[in-house]
Amino acid sequence: MNHHLLLIIHLLSAAIWVGGHILLCVAYLPKALKEKDTKIILNYEKKYEPVGMTSLFLLVVTGILMAYKYGVTINYWFQFATPIESVVSSKLILxxxxxxxxxxAQFRVLPKLKTNPRKLPEMTFHIVSVTTIGILMLIFGSFIRFGGF
Structure with a gap:
């Protein structure tokens, strides 16, 4: 597949993945915490999950295909020998x-969150962490344009 097409799919998927988490973090999470209402988070997750997980899947597939186009095959993952390998390896760790x-979240926090609003702080940690990681992955990916880091 053409590298430019892969990049477009990757960027659109990143916009959905990261944007969805930022929206959750800045719009829905504060309201859920203020009202101590777990349904706000659970309803958002239910609506966002199909598009979010599809976007994440496309991010992984296009990311790996683009890494291969840059010569960073599985044999070079986590070696950090070149600037591009460093970006790819860092993004894989994230x-x-x-x-x-x-x-x-899926197997430990969300099942308890459905019946226990006291789990909101733990879910908040998960939401903020995943959002921060998504933003970092976006920033790290931008370094590819400059040859890596």
Whole structure:
């Protein structure tokens, strides 16, 4: 697939993934905390999850394909030998960290949040962390344009 087309899909998916989390963080989360209403978060998650998870899937696929186009195959992941390898490896570490937060939220926090509003601070930590990681991944990806870091 053409690199430019991959980049466009990657950027659109990043806009949806990061934008959705920023919206959750700055619009829905404060209201849920103020009102101590877990349904605000749960309703947003229910609506956002199909498009958000599709975007995340496309981010992973296009990211890996673009890394390969830059010569950063799986054999070079986490070697940090070149500036582009450093960007790709850093983004992969952040991706795995995001996956850990997602698994924790899905199997540990969200089930309890449905019946226990006292879990809102823990969910807040997950939301803010994933949002911050998404923003960092976006910033790190921008370094590709300059040859990496």
């Amino acid at each position: 991706l795995f960290t995001t996956a850990a937060f997602a698994l924790s």
